[in-house]
Amino acid sequence: MSAVIEIEGLRKTFNSVRNGRRVAVDGFDLTVGAGEVHGFLGPNGSGKTTTLRALLGLVRADGGWMNVLGAPSPTHLSQVAGRVGAIVESPQFFGNFTGYRTLRLLALAGGVPVSRVDEVLAQVGLQDRGDERVKGYSLGMKQRLAVASALLKNPELLILDEPANGLDPAGIREMRDLMRSLADGGVTVLISSHILAEIQLICDHVTIISRGRRVAAGRVDEVLAGFDQHEFLVRVAEPERAAELLRAGGLPVDVHPDHLVVGQVGDPTTISRLLGEQGLWVRELTALRPDLESVFLELTGEGPQPQVPRQVDPGPHDRVIELDAGVGEGRGDDA
Amino acid sequence: MKLVRAELERLGARRFVQLMIVLLVLAFGATASTTLAGSHRPTAAELVEARTQAAESRRQMDDVYQRCVDRVNGNLPPGAEEEYFPADCGEVDPVRQERLPVATDFLPGVFVFSQQAESLLYFLIAFLVLFGFLVGASYIGADLNSGGVVNLLLWRPRRMTVLGAKLGTLLGGVLGLSLLASVVYLATFWVIGQAAGFPGHLDGAFWRDLGAVHGRGLVLVLLATVLGFALATLGRHTSAALGTAAAYLVVWELGARLVMEIVDATHPERFMLSSHVGAWLSGRVEFWDASACATAAGFCDRVYALTWQPALAVLIGLTGVLAGAAFLVFRRRDLI
Ligand SMILES: Nc1ncnc2c1ncn2[C@@H]1O[C@H](COP(=O)(O)OP(=O)(O)OP(=O)(O)O)[C@@H](O)[C@H]1O
Ligand SMILES: [Mg+2]
Numbered sequence: 113m114s115a116v117i118e119i120e121g122l123r124k125t126f127n128s129v130r131n132g133r134r135v136a137v138d139g140f141d142l143t144v145g146a147g148e149v150h151g152f153l154g155p156n157g158s159g160k161t162t163t164l165r166a167l168l169g170l171v172r173a174d175g176g177w178m179n180v181l182g183a184p185s186p187t188h189l190s191q192v193a194g195r196v197g198a199i200v201e202s203p204q205f206f207g208n209f210t211g212y213r214t215l216r217l218l219a220l221a222g223g224v225p226v227s228r229v230d231e232v233l234a235q236v237g238l239q240d241r242g243d244e245r246v247k248g249y250s251l252g253m254k255q256r257l258a259v260a261s262a263l264l265k266n267p268e269l270l271i272l273d274e275p276a277n278g279l280d281p282a283g284i285r286e287m288r289d290l291m292r293s294l295a296d297g298g299v300t301v302l303i304s305s306h307i308l309a310e311i312q313l314i315c316d317h318v319t320i321i322s323r324g325r326r327v328a329a330g331r332v333d334e335v336l337a338g339f340d341q342h343e344f345l346v347r348v349a350e351p352e353r354a355a356e357l358l359r360a361g362g363l364p365v366d367v368h369p370d371h372l373v374v375g376q377v378g379d380p381t382t383i384s385r386l387l388g389e390q391g392l393w394v395r396e397l398t399a400l401r402p403d404l405e406s407v408f409l410e411l412t413g414e415g416p417q418p419q420v421p422r423q424v425d426p427g428p429h430d431r432v433i434e435l436d437a438g439v440g441e442g443r444g445d446d447a
Numbered sequence: 448m449k450l451v452r453a454e455l456e457r458l459g460a461r462r463f464v465q466l467m468i469v470l471l472v473l474a475f476g477a478t479a480s481t482t483l484a485g486s487h488r489p490t491a492a493e494l495v496e497a498r499t500q501a502a503e504s505r506r507q508m509d510d511v512y513q514r515c516v517d518r519v520n521g522n523l524p525p526g527a528e529e530e531y532f533p534a535d536c537g538e539v540d541p542v543r544q545e546r547l548p549v550a551t552d553f554l555p556g557v558f559v560f561s562q563q564a565e566s567l568l569y570f571l572i573a574f575l576v577l578f579g580f581l582v583g584a585s586y587i588g589a590d591l592n593s594g595g596v597v598n599l600l601l602w603r604p605r606r607m608t609v610l611g612a613k614l615g616t617l618l619g620g621v622l623g624l625s626l627l628a629s630v631v632y633l634a635t636f637w638v639i640g641q642a643a644g645f646p647g648h649l650d651g652a653f654w655r656d657l658g659a660v661h662g663r664g665l666v667l668v669l670l671a672t673v674l675g676f677a678l679a680t681l682g683r684h685t686s687a688a689l690g691t692a693a694a695y696l697v698v699w700e701l702g703a704r705l706v707m708e709i710v711d712a713t714h715p716e717r718f719m720l721s722s723h724v725g726a727w728l729s730g731r732v733e734f735w736d737a738s739a740c741a742t743a744a745g746f747c748d749r750v751y752a753l754t755w756q757p758a759l760a761v762l763i764g765l766t767g768v769l770a771g772a773a774f775l776v777f778r779r780r781d782l783i
Contacts (some may be wrong), residue, residue, distance in 0.1 A: 126781075169604045170597060171781040189604040198601050204594030208462055214598075220453035222602040261598065 116269050116300045117144040117167065121176035124162050136162040138324035139176070144302050144317070149295045151315035151332070152304040153404075155412050157425040159324040160304045161201045164273050168198055181269060194222060197267030199258040202277055207247035211238055211257050214246060215264055224265055232260040237286065251278035259287070270294065272303045276310060288314050312404040322412040323425055332404070339402040339410065344380055346372040347396035354392050361386040373400065450603060454616035457595075463585045467578050471628060474574060478567070479635050486558035486644040497553035504548040508541045515539055551647050560640030561647025564633065564657055569728075571632050572664030576671040579621045580692065583675030586617055588685025597782050610777050614676055614770075621672045625665055633657075663728050666759075670766045677766070680773035695720075713738040714751055720765070726758035 119142040126134045137159040144150045154160050166173040169186030178185040181192040205214050215229040233242045236256040241249070249257065255278045262270060276284050284307070291301055291314050305311050311318065318335055320328040328335050348354045351372055355365045358374055361382065366373040374383060384394050412425075458464060489497070515536040517523045537543055551559040587610075590596050596609070603609050640646045678688035700719055707715035716722040716734045725732045733750040740747035 165781075165783070168601060170600065171783070172779060186604065193602060193604045196601075200597070200601075203598060205598070206589065206593040206595045209460065213460060217453050217457050218598060218602055220456065221450050221599060223449045265602070 114146050115143050115179070116146050116148075116181055117142060117302060118179040119143070119163065119167065119176065120178075122163060122166060122173055122178065123175035124159075124166055124171060124173050135324060137166070137173075140321060140324055141326050141329075142319050143329070144300060146300055147295070147298060148317045149291060149301045149315045150303070151311035151318040151404075152302055152321070153306075153308065153311065153318060153408055154304075154321035155425040158321045158412070159425075160321060161273055163321070164198070164200050164271055164302075164304070168196075168200065168271070170200065194265055195268045196271065197262035197265050197269070198271040198273075199262045199275065200271075200273045202251075202255065202274070203258040203261070205246040205254065205257065208245060210243045210245055211249070211253075211260075212242040214257065215261055218261055219264055222265060228264055228266070232263045235263060235290065236260045237283075252280060252283055255279060256283070259290075268299060270299055270301045270303075272301065274304055274306070276305055276307055284310060308404040308408055318404070320408060320411050327411045328407070336402050336404065336407060339407045341375055341400070341402070342377045343400040344374045344377050344383060345396065345398040345400055346374055346383060346394060348372070348387060348392055348394055350392060353390075354387055357386055357390055357392070358383065371396075450609065450612040451616050451619075454613055455620065457590075458582075458586060458616060458620050461582075461586065461589075463589075464582055467582060468624070471574060471578065475571075475628075475632060475635075478570070479639065482558050482563075482636070483639055483643055485556065486639065487556060488643055489554050489557045489645055493554060493557070494550065497550040500553040501548045501550045504552075505541065508539070508544070508547070512536060512539050512541060549648070551645060554645060558636075558639055558644030559647045560637055560644065561649055561653055564636065564653075565660055567636055568629070568633065568657065568660055568664065571629055572660075572667065572728075575621075575625045575628065575664070575668040579625075579668045579672035580675035580688070582621065583617055583672040584679040584688030585675075585685040586679075587613060587676050588679035588683075588688065591680065591683050592685070600782065606778055607774065610680070610774060614673070617676060618669055618672060621668060622665065625668050629661060629665075660728070663755075667724065667727065667762075670762055673766050673770050677769040677773040680777055681769070711737070711741070717753060720762070722753055723758035723761045726753035727755050727762060730755050 119140060122137050122140045122142075123135075124137040126136055128134075140159065140163055142152075142163065152160055152163075162171065165171040167178050167180060167185055169189045172186075180189065181195055183189060183192045205211075209217075211233065212229060215232065216226055218224075219226050219229055230239070230242070233239050236259050238253065238256050238260065241253065246254065246257065255275065259272070259275055262272065276287055279287060288310065291303065295301055295314075303311070303315065312332065315332055317330065318328070318332050319326060320335075328338075346354070346358075347370070351367060351370075355367050355372055358365050358372070363377065363382070363386075364375040366375075377383065380397055380399070383397060387394055511532075514523065514530070515532040518532055519536060533539060541547060551557075551562055587596075590613075599609055600606065637646070675688045678691050679685050681687065682691070700721055704715060704719065707718070714734070714736070722732060722734070731752050731754050733752045736749040736751045739749040739751070
């Protein structure tokens with residue numbers, strides 16, 4: 113499968129008089145193959161939007177190289193821009209223009225037939241509100257307009273930065289269905305989102321970024337499998353006794369008030385056998401598979417930690433608050 | 448080309464542009480109707496009367512000159528000594544006057560096109576300069592500020608092309624509108640002159656002069672447009688251009704002028720853009736030369752002049768530098 117997006121060693125530092133240097137992206141790599149629906153995950157401030165902006169030529173990268181549809185970015189971006197639809201972080205529109213005019217002007221500038229405008233407005237459910245001023249749109253409607261603008265060119269590659277931002281549950285489902293049908297039609301989709309359940313539902317590949325660096329990448333099932341502890345939840349009449357028996361059988365066991373969590377289970381029949389032999393009958397035996405959320409929290413060091421106020425991603429170098437030694441050790445990669 | 452078409456549509460759809468055009472039409476309507484109301488077609492008797500008065504006035508000028516010369520030569524009859532005459536009789540020589548009284552000077556309540564055309568045109572140019580500056584600034588300022596430029600760049604990632612197309616379209620639009628406005632404007636007043644006033648003496652020289660003023664005015668309009676555009680691009684916001692213009696006027700044209708007068712700087716006017724604008728429009732402006740007079744005893748009327756060539760160079764240079772900076776900055780800027 114050929115790569116549609118390739119990013120290697122991307123670096124971007126923002127310098128401002130007020131805030132000083134802030135490293136937003138620090139040697140980040142990303143590869144998106146043709147036809148993938150690729151999830152792009154990371155905590156707030158981890159550098160997702162900056163990466164996409166650099167890729168699309170909106171900010172100037174300080175290092176690394178990028179390729180979009182085979183064209184080096186940003187130098188040759190204009191050769192492929194017509195095939196890439198993108199929205200970057202809740203796009204803004206000129207408030208006094210109607211939704212229709214906003215799209216029409218883009219279509220004119222990009223040489224897309226203006227008849228497409230009505231099609232995409234219908235696709236995102238704005239067909240009846242197209243001739244209202246964007247100023248009067250709700251957040252979700254603006255977001256839909258943004259998605260419509262990305263769809264306008266009939267893109268081969270769709271880059272969506274938090275498209276579900278502001279959408280209602282029905283809107284999120286519509287968006288999911290839309291992504292699906294686009295992917296079925298062969299469109300490659302790169303989608304950044306914080307709604308991990310959503311990503312798990314629609315994406316086949318995922319890249320996780322933390323503090324400007326890639327911390328995981330690959331097929332969703334493979335990434336998840338890498339974090340599979342082979343744990344099982346066991347419910348049984350006499351948990352204490354069962355725990356002893358299982359430990360005796362060489363399995364690590366965590367005892368919870370109403371269930372046990374057994375680790376390193378190669379074959380679950382071992383559990384029922386060990387307990388059954390002693391007349392303890394297993395009431396429930398469930399595999400505990402990691403989901404994207406737990407993997408994400410583990411990788412990005414954002415899991416719940418007692419007594420530590422949670423921070424946005426502090427960035428690779430400039431940590432805003434030094435965590436107390438000991439408590440901070442559980443956190444993810446530290447550059 | 449596609450880009451230019453889209454930009455032209457964007458420009459025309461902007462409410463600010465529409466508002467300014469409405470204002471232009473209103474101002475124009477008000478001037479035209481008050482002119483119309485305050486003017487009538489001169490009767491034959493009025494014309495004859497005016498001609499007589501003009502001839503009389505010219506004759507008086509000849510007379511004064513003659514008496515001045517006579518006095519210098521000592522031929523003046525006694526009793527006329529109290530009359531004031533300049534030391535140099537050339538100053539009252541009718542032949543050396545810029546213009547002599549003509550019949551149309553003596554037509555009260557009559558709109559005379561040949562006499563009013565130039566000042567009417569200056570008014571229009573002043574409006575168009577303001578229009579160009581404000582529209583130039585808000586067109587790009589609002590677009591940068593509202594994220595419209597970012598959206599467009601996702602479609603056409605060539606920044607220089609996009610900004611160039613915007614500036615080009617803007618200049619084309621402003622020029623087109625200015626031409627249209629001036630033609631309609633002058634034509635209306637010409638018709639008023641024909642129908643409800645007096646056309647005056649409209650020879651080739653008149654139209655040539657008017658055309659020259661018009662051409663110079665249009666150059667100024669375009670320069671103001673580029674200036675507004677460049678300042679708003681540099682400051683990423685419409686108000687950056689407005690603020691710079693206001694600050695320039697207050698701090699430099701007023702404040703610095705005062706300071707320069709206090710410290711007796713030589714020829715402070717040459718540092719003021721307004722002087723250069725004046726020089727460009729009228730070909731030449733003269734200022735009283737305080738430094739040359741500082742050493743002179745008694746009455747001093749030494750002047751120095753700014754001419755249009757260096758004035759134009761200053762105006763184009765300034766606008767060019769700012770526009771160049773705007774493009775350069777926009778090329779490298781992070782668009783967030
Ligand atoms: N224009 C800017 N000037 C200075 N720093 C910036 C700028 N834009 C982004 N940053 C910094 O770069 C880092 C990455 O920001 P970015 O917007 O890429 O994060 P993100 O992953 O998109 O976060 P979110 O999930 O909240 O959208 C942050 O620390 C942010 O403060
Ligand atoms: Mg973001």
